[in-house]
Amino acid sequence: MSLFITLEGPDGGGKSTQARLLVEHLAARGLPALLTREPGGTPIGDQIRRTLMDLGNTGMYPRTEILLFSASRAQIVHEVIRPRLEAGAVVVCDRFYDSTLAYQGYGHGLDLTALRAITDFATGGLRPDLTFLIDLPAEDGLRRRRRGGQWNRLDAYDLAFHQRVRQGYFDLAAAEPDRWVTVDATRPVDAVQSEIRRVVEVRLERG
Numbered sequence: 001m002s003l004f005i006t007l008e009g010p011d012g013g014g015k016s017t018q019a020r021l022l023v024e025h026l027a028a029r030g031l032p033a034l035l036t037r038e039p040g041g042t043p044i045g046d047q048i049r050r051t052l053m054d055l056g057n058t059g060m061y062p063r064t065e066i067l068l069f070s071a072s073r074a075q076i077v078h079e080v081i082r083p084r085l086e087a088g089a090v091v092v093c094d095r096f097y098d099s100t101l102a103y104q105g106y107g108h109g110l111d112l113t114a115l116r117a118i119t120d121f122a123t124g125g126l127r128p129d130l131t132f133l134i135d136l137p138a139e140d141g142l143r144r145r146r147r148g149g150q151w152n153r154l155d156a157y158d159l160a161f162h163q164r165v166r167q168g169y170f171d172l173a174a175a176e177p178d179r180w181v182t183v184d185a186t187r188p189v190d191a192v193q194s195e196i197r198r199v200v201e202v203r204l205e206r207g
């Protein structure tokens with residue numbers, strides 16, 4: 001069966017780490033599983049990602065940022081995600097449109113209704129079946145990423161911005177409790193991964 005899983009949450013929470021481990025687990029179980037990431041995940045999307053992450057692009061207007069993320073998303077949905085889901089695969093995506101709502105909507109204060117219209121246009125209405133909120137206090141996430149040398153343009157926004165993003169994720173999760181599962185990412189990697197696997201197994205059994 002096909003299953004579309006996304007991982008969301010503040011930077012440094014461990015989304016990329018957890019997504020990779022989940023896909024390894026699914027593949028070991030003999031399930032066709034694909035890992036993708038946003039922005040990026042296609043040759044065109046990777047070019048857009050470099051522009052978004054470039055520390056030199058300090059003048060980027062928030063609306064430009066949204067359209068670039070959405071452009072990358074449209075490409076990956078068309079080129080990768082839809083075809084693989086139609087073929088019956090499990091697709092695990094490291095960030096998806098909820099990131100736009102959390103960062104540009106709650107973080108930058110842009111109109112959520114307009115953002116939803118843009119993201120729906122980009123995805124053609126595709127929605128995840130299951131979304132993990134890999135949750136971590138904003139300070140902890142920033143500290144992890146600084147330590148790991150993964151600092152980028154988006155991390156350079158102030159702490160209050162990252163706190164608004166976190167609260168935004170809580171609101172999104174509360175609005176769609178059947179889709180979202182919030183995971184406490186202050187725990188060790190293995191504990192977080194075990195919880196994610198348990199939830200995914202239940203979904204796969206349910207069919």
Ligand SMILES: Nc1ncnc2c1ncn2[C@@H]1O[C@H](COP(=O)(O)OP(=O)(O)O)[C@@H](O)[C@H]1O
Binds near residue numbers: 012014015017134148
């Ligand atoms: N549960 C965890 N505990 C401690 N450090 C972690 C944990 N998960 C990830 N990390 C570390 O934190 C950093 C960010 O992890 P990453 O998976 O890239 O997060 P994200 O993709 O959410 O930004 C990496 O250096 C990673 O090794």
Ligand SMILES: [Mg+2]
Binds near residue numbers: 015016017094
């Ligand atoms: Mg990551």
